[in-house]
Amino acid sequence: MSQLSVEHLLGIKYLTQEDITLIFNTADHFKEVINRPIKKVPSLRDITIANLFFENSTRTKLSFELAEKRLSADIINFSAGQSSVKKGETLIDTVNNILSMKVDIVVMRHPNVGAGVFLSQHVDAKIINAGDGTHEHPTQALLDTYSIREELGSVKGKKVVIVGDILHSRVALSNIFALKLQGAEVKVCGPTTLIPKYITSLGVEVETNLQKALNWCDVANVLRVQHERMDVKYFPSTREYTQLFGINKQILDSLDKKIVIMHPGPINRGVEMTSDVADSDQSIILNQVENGVAIRMAIIYLLAQQIKR
Ligand code: CP
Numbered sequence: 001m002s003q004l005s006v007e008h009l010l011g012i013k014y015l016t017q018e019d020i021t022l023i024f025n026t027a028d029h030f031k032e033v034i035n036r037p038i039k040k041v042p043s044l045r046d047i048t049i050a051n052l053f054f055e056n057s058t059r060t061k062l063s064f065e066l067a068e069k070r071l072s073a074d075i076i077n078f079s080a081g082q083s084s085v086k087k088g089e090t091l092i093d094t095v096n097n098i099l100s101m102k103v104d105i106v107v108m109r110h111p112n113v114g115a116g117v118f119l120s121q122h123v124d125a126k127i128i129n130a131g132d133g134t135h136e137h138p139t140q141a142l143l144d145t146y147s148i149r150e151e152l153g154s155v156k157g158k159k160v161v162i163v164g165d166i167l168h169s170r171v172a173l174s175n176i177f178a179l180k181l182q183g184a185e186v187k188v189c190g191p192t193t194l195i196p197k198y199i200t201s202l203g204v205e206v207e208t209n210l211q212k213a214l215n216w217c218d219v220a221n222v223l224r225v226q227h228e229r230m231d232v233k234y235f236p237s238t239r240e241y242t243q244l245f246g247i248n249k250q251i252l253d254s255l256d257k258k259i260v261i262m263h264p265g266p267i268n269r270g271v272e273m274t275s276d277v278a279d280s281d282q283s284i285i286l287n288q289v290e291n292g293v294a295i296r297m298a299i300i301y302l303l304a305q306q307i308k309r
Pocket of ligand 1: 057265
């Protein structure tokens, strides 16, 4: 297979296992490219990409921008905070104005669930979802599972626990879809108030005891508590959360195996994990960031192949 089965990257739930294999094989090639002295290829010299960020981002925004530059695409960047959205302009008007500048691909992060799907139905450009509210963050799940494959040889048969605020996490949902599609076993672990009731319908088990979850897994993907998405209290205090669900060196050393530690960032050091865990040789957090560029190059490249010139 040399073509994606989808016209946009809106969520992992729309991808097939073959799509993921194609993305990973393409990313392998680009990972080799970005480790060369000359890290750039001319593949997308005739493509223009708009990066539209209606929500804050460090990693995803910079990673997409670098991936696009490595592919020699032309880029325009938009942050809602400094735009005419503040003057009341709608999403469609904003995007149509940007597209009239002859843009081929839109990368969009938006606080509303389904914003990428909505846009794909109303504008004539390829859409890449860079995170839509609490829904999906497909490129994060692809780089996460690519990093597991790189670290452990494969994703199939691996036991992965996702720890923390599952309820508000687009990373959790996309990771669950990507891990299950690639044959991993998945558990989630966190306070019951932060685990959605539908989660078991996705083929995922719930474990509320962190020590048991870590004893079971090969990989722990640890998530941030998303206070900014909470309008009520979901647990009594941050101190209690850390006591029950924070990962520290003591708990890692008590396990009878060396598990892999992941985090999509940004980390709240001392809350969901201590600094000695985040910076330990078991952590592949910075490998995830490095792999994000190769994965995003692969996705942009594969979608650009579908554009008729
Ligand atoms: N992992 C992630 O999405 O980080 P940013 O919010 O910094 O992009």
